[in-house]
Amino acid sequence: MNKNDLMLIYGSDERAMTEALLTHMNIEAMIGNKDARIALKPNLVVAVRPESGATTHPGILVAIIEHLQKRGYHNISIVESAWVGDSTKEGFRVNGYPEISKKYQVPLIDVKDDEYVKKTVDGITMEVSKTILETDFLINLPVLKGHCQTAMTCALKNMKGCLSDRSKRLFHTLGLHRPIAALNKVRAADLIIVDSLNGDLDFEEGGNPVETNRMFACTDSVLCDSYGASLMGFELRDVPYIGLAEQLGVGSSDLGKANLIQLNEPSEEEPYRPTGRANYLGKHTEANSACSACYGNLIHALKRLDEVSRLKQVKQPICIGQGFKGVHDPGKVGVGICTRGLGKSLPGCPPKALDMIRFIKELND
Ligand code: SF4
Incomplete structure (x- = not known):
């Protein structure tokens, strides 16, 4: 190595x-x-x-x-x-x-x-x-x-x-x-x-x-x-x-x-299982069969935005998950390659939380 x-x-x-x-x-x-x-x-x-x-x-x-x-x-x-x-x-x-x-x-x-x-x-x-x-x-x-x-x-x-x-x-x-x-x-x-x-x-x-x-x-x-x-x-x-x-x-x-x-790809067989206080951040998401690696990164991104009082500026839910594959909806926004058919989408599988933060900030500026 x-x-x-x-x-x-x-x-x-x-x-x-x-x-x-x-x-x-x-x-x-x-x-x-x-x-x-x-x-x-x-x-x-x-x-x-x-x-x-x-x-x-x-x-x-x-x-x-x-x-x-x-x-x-x-x-x-x-x-x-x-x-x-x-x-x-x-x-x-x-x-x-x-x-x-x-x-x-x-x-x-x-x-x-x-x-x-x-x-x-x-x-x-x-x-x-x-x-x-x-x-x-x-x-x-x-x-x-x-x-x-x-x-x-x-x-x-x-x-x-x-x-x-x-x-x-x-x-x-x-x-x-x-x-x-x-x-x-x-x-x-x-x-x-x-x-x-x-x-x-x-x-x-x-x-x-x-x-x-x-x-x-x-x-x-x-x-x-x-x-x-x-x-x-x-x-x-x-x-x-x-x-x-x-x-x-x-x-x-x-x-x-x-x-x-x-060594491998994230899988929807490892779906995100909501636990603990982090779930209050989840209300800013629209998740459909999201891999946990992807959804976890989004939770961290939303937390960072919350820490600088930017969470309340997030105007619409952030779509995420394999359930958005093939969905074409110009009115929605999402993170991850699965959401590429939406109006605005951040590429990556999964995208890093840092990139998600930049994307969400741009959406809401
Ligand atoms: S973008 Fe990749 S990691 Fe995210 S939900 Fe789709 S397959 Fe899973």
């Missing part, structure tokens, strides 16, 4: 999707040495199940462990710490990690109990997990979701779970963006596999999941977050740590140079 590759897959079976990603990227060639110390870094910021939109689906870790162990890799561990005030071990328990650990003989490392090494970048001194620093191949498994302070969280911010609680507090004091970039200069992941199945609309701790039924993988944490931001409808300037990490040489945010490798 090359540095500018972004590998994307749609579906709802995270184990099968992970296996497909690992096979296509040829992870064996990326890791090399069978004795390599491999760490899996999920997101267990709080002790809740992935259905909440906050935490990594455990099936992703199981698929990686099985894939690697079948190929002779034996030195794998799961490394994580919950946010300050929450118990990592409870997060492990709620998500079935002790059973995974026992079945596959993979140790669980709670970073809160780990030794730390002090590292300084950009004038910021932080205590980083010794286990993470001694890891040969770090696989970051973030959830793409909203965040109340940094707009979104994905690969770069998920590395915060590799810090002591004292350093996490310091990061908040410093406003998060500069320190997150600096941390990734100390140690960025070698591979990122993003759980974007149902990440939360706007909060790190979940409770408001938006089904998008997709996962994507890449090796550049900056590119990964730049892509994630576009899927959620954020401009790069909305998430300053991405640009700051790029300035420190962590990676490239240039999606124009990214090589998107799409």
Whole structure:
């Protein structure tokens, strides 16, 4: 897998999707040495199940462990710490990690109990997990979701779970963006596999999941977050740590140079299932057999418009879904290739939330 590759897959079976990603990227060639110390870094910021939109689906870790162990890799561990005030071990328990650990003989490392090494970048001194620093191949498994302070969280911010609680507090004091970039200069992941199945609309701790039924993988944490931001409808300037990490040489945010490798198409067999508070946004849509990846992007786009008080200016419902294939209605507007017969339509399958925002703004200007 090359540095500018972004590998994307749609579906709802995270184990099968992970296996497909690992096979296509040829992870064996990326890791090399069978004795390599491999760490899996999920997101267990709080002790809740992935259905909440906050935490990594455990099936992703199981698929990686099985894939690697079948190929002779034996030195794998799961490394994580919950946010300050929450118990990592409870997060492990709620998500079935002790059973995974026992079945596959993979140790669980709670970073809160780990030794730390002090590292300084950009004038910021932080205590980083010794286990993470001694890891040969770090696989970051973030959830793409909203965040109340940094707009979104994905690969770069998920590395915060590799810090002591004292350093996490310091990061908040410093406003998060500069320190997150600096941390990734100390140690960025070698591979990122993003759980974007149902990440939360706007909060790190979940409770408001938006089904998008997709996962994507890449090796550049900056590119990964730049892509994630576009899927959620954020401009790069909305998430300053991405640009700051790029300035420190962590990676490239240039999606124009990214090589998107799409392993399958979104399917109406994965229809959007409305959940939680996000549904108030749905009243601005006219959906007919919409794939969840498409509808989820539209929900994120509408949320971004709501945040800047532009939602109330949306004059007519935005059509979306495979049910609009072959429909010719000049009076309606829609997003996605399925709606191309309508009066105005945004191409793409699915279009990114960022493009949807621009399209909807133009419609209503
Ligand atoms: S454009 Fe149509 S087929 Fe493509 S993701 Fe959207 S609803 Fe599905």
